[in-house]
Amino acid sequence: SQELEQSPQSLIVQEGKNLTINCTSSKTLYGLYWYKQKYGEGLIFLMMLQKGGEEKSHEKITAKLDEKKQQSSLHITASQPSHAGIYLCGADETGSARQLTFGSGTQLTVLP
Amino acid sequence: NAGVTQTPKFRILKIGQSMTLQCTQDMNHNYMYWYRQDPGMGLKLIYYSVGAGITDKGEVPNGYNVSRSTTEDFPLRLELAAPSQTSVYFCASSYRDGYEQYFGPGTRLTVT
Numbered sequence: 001s002q003e004l005e006q007s008p009q010s011l012i013v014q015e016g017k018n019l020t021i022n023c024t025s026s027k028t029l030y031g032l033y034w035y036k037q038k039y040g041e042g043l044i045f046l047m048m049l050q051k052g053g054e055e056k057s058h059e060k061i062t063a064k065l066d067e068k069k070q071q072s073s074l075h076i077t078a079s080q081p082s083h084a085g086i087y088l089c090g091a092d093e094t095g096s097a098r099q100l101t102f103g104s105g106t107q108l109t110v111l112p
Numbered sequence: 113n114a115g116v117t118q119t120p121k122f123r124i125l126k127i128g129q130s131m132t133l134q135c136t137q138d139m140n141h142n143y144m145y146w147y148r149q150d151p152g153m154g155l156k157l158i159y160y161s162v163g164a165g166i167t168d169k170g171e172v173p174n175g176y177n178v179s180r181s182t183t184e185d186f187p188l189r190l191e192l193a194a195p196s197q198t199s200v201y202f203c204a205s206s207y208r209d210g211y212e213q214y215f216g217p218g219t220r221l222t223v224t
Contacts, residue, residue, distance in 0.1 A: 004154070033212060042116070042202055042215035043155075050210075088154060096209045098143070098162070099170060102154030 004091050006103030013079050014111050021074045021106045023089035031092035032072045033100065034063050038085045046074075046087075076108075084110045113138050116216035118203050124222045125193040133188040133219050135203030143206045144186040145170075145213060146178065148199040155202065161186055193223045 005024045013019050023032065031050045035043040047056045049065035049072060056063050060077045076083055086107050090100035119134045137144065142163045147155040147170075157170030161180040175197060177189040186205075190197060200220050204213040 031210065042217045045212040048212055098160055099157055104152060104154045
């Protein structure tokens with residue numbers, strides 16, 4: 001399976017600050033999925049990107065997929081304690097989305 | 113809708129014992145998946161199913177078995193548990209190819 005690098009591994013920010021999480025693949029992707037996980041819970045779907053240059057937003061979270069479809073970023077504006085958790089990216093390299101490759105996650109802590 | 117439910121939430125097994133992790137979804141999804149998540153690592157796909165009666169291996173299938181007799185249920189069987197199978201197990205489902213996967217809350221398994 002391909003390498004999927006997530007950075008940073010952990011992030012501590014003050015409430016109200018903006019932050020960005022990156023997900024980079026060595027291969028061109030058919031799709032990129034962002035999930036959020038709280039400790040002891042399952043993954044919650046955030047957004048899916050499929051087209052080069054695509055950008056999607058939901059509330060204060062924006063995700064982008066670069067033109068080459070090898071790198072995605074997740075940006076949170078004016079972070080809140082409710083944004084805390086582990087953010088995971090999942091990559092579809094086959095076009096079927098049956099076998100997603102996941103990054104190791106970014107642990108986000110938001111200090112009040 | 114309850115979504116994806118998993119039982120049990122926690123389990124401790126002795127080496128060599130067997131058990132079945134249960135997974136049920138009420139969204140009438142055709143596709144179902146089993147992942148394991150080790151500390152600090154991303155999710156690894158164990159098995160997946162594209163419909164009742166159809167299953168296929170993922171990235172790390174050794175030591176596990178699955179069956180899919182109904183659309184709703186996708187149990188994961190561990191035979192002869194080993195310490196290397198200590199992990200958090202997640203079940204997920206999706207409508208079809210290219211759609212987001214919905215995750216259950218996970219089963220935390222310890223093999224000692």
